[in-house]
Amino acid sequence: MLKTSVAKPGAALRAFRRKQAWTLAQVCQRTGLPVSTLSRIETDQISPTYDQLSKLSSGLDLDMAQLLSGGMVESKPVQTARRSVNRAGDGQILDTPMQSLRYLSVDLTNKQFSPIIADVKAHSLEEAGDFHRHDGEEFIFVVSGELELHSESYAPLRLRAGDSVYFDSGMAHAYVAAGNECCKILSICTAQFAKAIKRAADPRFRRRRSVQI
Numbered sequence: 740m741l742k743t744s745v746a747k748p749g750a751a752l753r754a755f756r757r758k759q760a761w762t763l764a765q766v767c768q769r770t771g772l773p774v775s776t777l778s779r780i781e782t783d784q785i786s787p788t789y790d791q792l793s794k795l796s797s798g799l800d801l802d803m804a805q806l807l808s809g810g811m812v813e814s815k816p817v818q819t820a821r822r823s824v825n826r827a828g829d830g831q832i833l834d835t836p837m838q839s840l841r842y843l844s845v846d847l848t849n850k851q852f853s854p855i856i857a858d859v860k861a862h863s864l865e866e867a868g869d870f871h872r873h874d875g876e877e878f879i880f881v882v883s884g885e886l887e888l889h890s891e892s893y894a895p896l897r898l899r900a901g902d903s904v905y906f907d908s909g910m911a912h913a914y915v916a917a918g919n920e921c922c923k924i925l926s927i928c929t930a931q932f933a934k935a936i937k938r939a940a941d942p943r944f945r946r947r948r949s950v951q952i
Contacts, residue, residue, distance in 0.1 A: 770798030884922030
């Protein structure tokens with residue numbers, strides 16, 4: 740069972756980087772994130788967005804749950820009959836000026852998707868900041884309030900409580916709370932396809948499969 744806590748991805752990133760004896764510049768090369776951004780994440784000056792966590796997870800070949808846990812517990816093999824119960828208020832929280840993200844079921848690694856409860860605070864595109872994009876697909880369900888989904892390929896979409904949308908998250912997008920109140924949404928993001936492709940292309944994994952066959 741999860742308990743409410745504030746996620747510490749910066750501490751986990753720093754611990755993993757030091758364990759690998761990597762510099763921030765080497766992490767930059769692997770993830771595409773600027774050194775200045777990585778430094779601010781490690782020192783908890785900023786909370787990473789979902790797409791930044793996605794790039795760290797994919798580039799460093801880490802499960803996102805390991806980054807959110809604040810530690811570098813070894814990832815366990817995927818087993819059948821797993822389950823993770825989230826009681827009301829459980830989860831690990833990443834708070835940003837645009838959104839407050841509550842990541843659920845972070846006790847399970849190697850998940851096929853990431854469930855997130857988000858409070859959208861931004862009431863304009865200016866407040867929302869840059870558009871975001873990350874690998875995979877995303878499903879949004881509006882729990883309360885009204886959401887305005889902006890994307891590079893479509894006109895702004897207004898969604899009310901009970902409405903939902905499924906879209907390719909590689910398409911640049913941004914969330915804006917319509918009206919004066921914040922908007923609460925359930926976001927389900929699929930696991931990064933880039934990591935699967937990276938593993939498939941790795942000679943070590945190809946050899947491992949050939950031995951099993």
